[in-house]
Every structure is written in C-alpha cells, then in structure tokens.
Amino acid sequence: MVQHPHSSTAIPAHRPPSARRTGRLAALATTAVAVVGLTTLGGPAAHGADNPYERGPAPTEASIEASRGPYAVSQSAVSPLAVTGFGGGTIYYPTDTSDGTFGAVAVSPGYTGTQSSISWLGPRLASQGFVVFTIDTLTTLDQPDSRGRQLLAALDYLTKSSAVRGRIDGTRLGVMGHSMGGGGSLEAAKERPTLQAAIPLTPWNLDKTWPEISTPTLVFGADGDTIAPVATHAEPFYNTLPASLDRAYLELNGATHFTPNTSNTTIAKYSTAWLKRFIDNDTRYEQFLCPLPRPSLTIEEYRGNCPHTS
C-alpha cells in the first residue's frame, strides 16, 4: 500500500470508564471549571497549577499499564524523500490541541530493523500525551553513532519543519531506541545535553562507558538477551552513567533481545513514567519510580535512584 507522505489517520482513544463524564455530572463539572477559571486559576483544567507542562488526568497503576492513555492519537507519515539526515518515519500525536503543546520523543529501530519494529510505541506513548516520532534510518545497517545523529536530525525536523511543529514544546525532547538504536539514544544524549530523557531498550554499543551523559536515562535490559548481553551492554551502560544523575536500570524478566519489538506493558509503563517525570516534570508519576520497583514476574532487577527534586 502506498501512503501519502502527509496522510493523517485518526486512531480512536480507548477511554477508561472513570474518565467519562456524562449528562448532568458533565454539565456540573463544566460549570465548576468555568467558574474557577474565571475567578482564580485562569488555565485549562488539564494543566497543573504549579506545573505548566503537566498533561492529562492524575495517573493510576491501571492508566499507565493500559494499552491506550487518555489522548486520542493521529498519525502522519514522513517520506524519506522529504527529509535529510534520517530515513523518514511516522509521527504519532495527540489529536486534540486544547491542552496546548506536548513534549516529543524520537525512537530509532535496531540493526537491520525498520520503524515497524518499534511502531507499537508510537500510539502507546502518544496516547499518554507526547508527540512520538518512530523513524527509519538512512540504511538498516547504520551503527549506533549514526543512529544517534539521526535521532537528533529527526527531532530537529519534528520541531522546526514538520506539520506538527506547532504542537510541540521544543524544549521538552527525548530519545528512545532499540538495540543499536538504544546505543544511538545514548550517543544522542551525550551529544545534546539539553535532551530531557533517554530510554535505551536492550541497547547495543561498542562504547561501554557513558559518564558524559547529563540527561535522565532509563536503561532497559533483558535477562535472556544473547545479542546484547546485559553484562556487556545494558549493565555497564547504566553503571557508568554519573551516580549523581537521575538514572535507572530495569532488567526485564523472561525476556530476550527482541522483547522491545512487540507491545510490552512493563516497557510502556516505566517509559511513560520516565518521560512524564523528566520531559513534563510531572511529579504525579514519581509514585511509579519511587520507592524503586521490586522484582516481580516481569522485573528481574531494578537499580536506580528516586528522582531528584526538580
């Protein structure tokens, strides 16, 4: 199927029953918000009084584990012919503009992979209130340093040239990636310290030391990874991040190198919490990161710190 480079498709949001307001209650709530808005707050209800970057309702365990968050999502294909420095991709973004701008994240696939290998993260994270750009690389054989530069080129395109640039707060950006793309997300954070969050997924890199990074970083490893074994990849990557940094290492239990290639609730849940906490400064998500998650059926091990006060 040939897709128009700027085609848009609305994806219906799955709204939890608790988020639904109907009939008289809805009218009451609207009236209350309007009156409060006129008298004291003066801003949209979705924004916290103390944090202008806060988006969406207060989270629960169920809301960050759900297959979709509160925002309906649209998508827009970006042709590789329309951009330079990376291979095009797909932008997933909250359809509604009434909550203002959103933070944004670029996501790179791994060696031999295309955007389809990480596409599940697009609508999943966008529905929580982010603009998510799942990219293709210039060639599928590009190495981590190249993938890092491509992630940054994708963020530059996204915030400066793309059709959704007006929906994005260009100061609130992050990077993610799988395998060599995860190695690339570390390269991108090292290169651009203004990034607010990095999340390498079963990352692969020949560079084993990352003391130069000042971006809050959540490293996912997989206990059964034989391609990027945690002992020589995810673990030293995490361990060599500055101890003073907001950092965490989550080792997935019963997982492989390719676990990040299909929908995974543990990856989505803690990625959402990390992006919300560090891109949106949203301390409502700190409850999922602190106290540190305990080992479970899906978490083999978790290392890290409680988020430092912003």
Ligand code: 9J3
């Ligand atoms: O992106 C990846 O899956 C990196 C793992 C790999 O293929 O390393 C061998 C060169």
Ligand code: ZN
């Ligand atoms: Zn290094």
